[in-house]
Amino acid sequence: MKKEKLILSFIATLFGLLVAGIAFYLFQTTKIVPNTTTKTVSIASPTPTGSPSISLTLDRPKDEGVVDSKTLVVSGKTQSNAVVVVLTDSSEDVITPSAKGNFSTTVNLDEGQNILEVISIAPNGESVTSKKTITYSQEEF
C-alpha cells in the first residue's frame, strides 16, 4: 500500500512538472517579436573632441590644502618636451621636465590663500593648465 502511494505521488509530481514545462514553453513562444517590427540601429563613433594632446598631472600639493610653511613643493608629470610654468600670486618659475616627464620645484607663498597655477606648454604652443588653492597659515584652530 505504502509503495503504491509513493509511486503514485512520484508520477503525479512528474505529470505536474511536465504540464508546467509545456505551459512555460507556450508562454515564451508568444513573446517572439516578428521580423517585420525589428530594425537594425548602428551607433556612430563619437566625434573626436578638440582636447589638447598635452597632459598635466599634479601630484603635489593637494587642492584646498593648508600648509604652515612659506615654501611649497610643486611636483607632477607632463610631456617630456614641454615647458612648465609654475605661478603663484607673488612668485613664478619656469622649468623643463625630466626625460620621463616628471617635474618638481619650490615656490614661495603669501600669507593666506594663494592660487597656484601650473601651465604646461608643448613645443607647438598647445597648453594645459591646472589650478589649485593653497593656504599658508600658522593659525591654530
Next chain:
Amino acid sequence: MKKILLFLFFIFYFSFFISAAYAADATPTPEDMTSEIRDQLITNIASRVAQLKLVEKRGIIGIVNDITNTQITITDFQNNTRFVDVDELTKFSNPAFKEAFGISDITKDATVGILGLYNKESRRILARFVNIITIPTIVHGGVSAINNEEFSLNIATEEGKQVTVSVENLTKTYSYTQKDDYIRSGFSKIKVNFNILAIGVLDKKDKNRLIATRIIFFPEIPSSPKVNAALEKVQKSK
C-alpha cells in the same frame, strides 16, 4: 509513518525555535571592571579618531552668491556652490577696510578667501577666517599686435578674446629659451606670434585691458593652433 512525521516535526521545531538561555552573571570581579573600563576607553578613542578624520583644515576661494548671519554661499573655481558656516569665533578682514570689518560688510560678488574646518560628511566648511581678497588675472595666448609707442601689446587667447596688456615701469618681463633658460628680458624683445603669459590686474575702466605686473614670453614657442584658429574665426566674422 506518523512516528516519522512526529520525529521530523520535533527536529524542525527544535532547530528553528530554540532560543539560547544564559546563566545569570556572577558578581563582577575587579578584573571584569578593569576590562569594562578598558573597552569603554577604546570605544571612546576610536570614536574621537573617527571624528577627527571626518574634519580637516581647508582653505578655499570663491565669489559670494548669498550671505546671511550664519552662512555664506560661494561659487569656487570649478563653478561648484560651496556652503560656509560662520559663528561667533569666525574672524573677518578686508585689507582695504581700516575700521572693524564684519559679516554685514561682505557684499555679493565679492571674492573671499575662507580658512576653516571642512566636514567630509556634510561637505560644509565652518569658517574661522574670512578675508576679502584680490586675485591677479592671468592671460595666456599668443602676441597678436604690438604698440611700441604706448608700450602695450595684444594677446589673443584660445577662447577668441583679445586682451590689451599695458606694460608699466614696474612690470617685470622675463623670457624662456632652451639656451638661455629663464632670464630677465624687456618689452622690445617681444615679437608677434610669441607664446606669452601676462599676470596683472584688469583695468577698472576697460575690462579688456590688463595692467601687467609680470610678463613671461617664449620666443621658441609659437601661439597655440587654437589661438590661430580663434583669430581666423574672429577675422572671418568681421
